[in-house]
Amino acid sequence: MTNSYTDPEDLRWKCHKCDMFLSVGPASLTYMGKTINARLPVCPQCGFVLISEELALGKIAEVEQLLEDK
Numbered sequence: 001m002t003n004s005y006t007d008p009e010d011l012r013w014k015c016h017k018c019d020m021f022l023s024v025g026p027a028s029l030t031y032m033g034k035t036i037n038a039r040l041p042v043c044p045q046c047g048f049v050l051i052s053e054e055l056a057l058g059k060i061a062e063v064e065q066l067l068e069d070k
């Protein structure tokens, strides 16, 4: 297991609006009142952050565990 928040597979996605391949960059998402900073696939043009449901559920669970372990 790695600590990366991005699977190489995610980078095959394109932004629907811009038709550009997503690149990995820092992004923040808010979940249950917590702001989580992670490296996620983002559109370089409009800043759209790709969060698939699977990614969101899996990664947020991971991140929550990290927060709890502190």
Ligand SMILES: [Zn+2]
Residues within 6 Å of the ligand: 015, 016, 017, 018, 019, 020, 043, 044, 045, 046, 047, 048
């Ligand atoms: Zn875009």
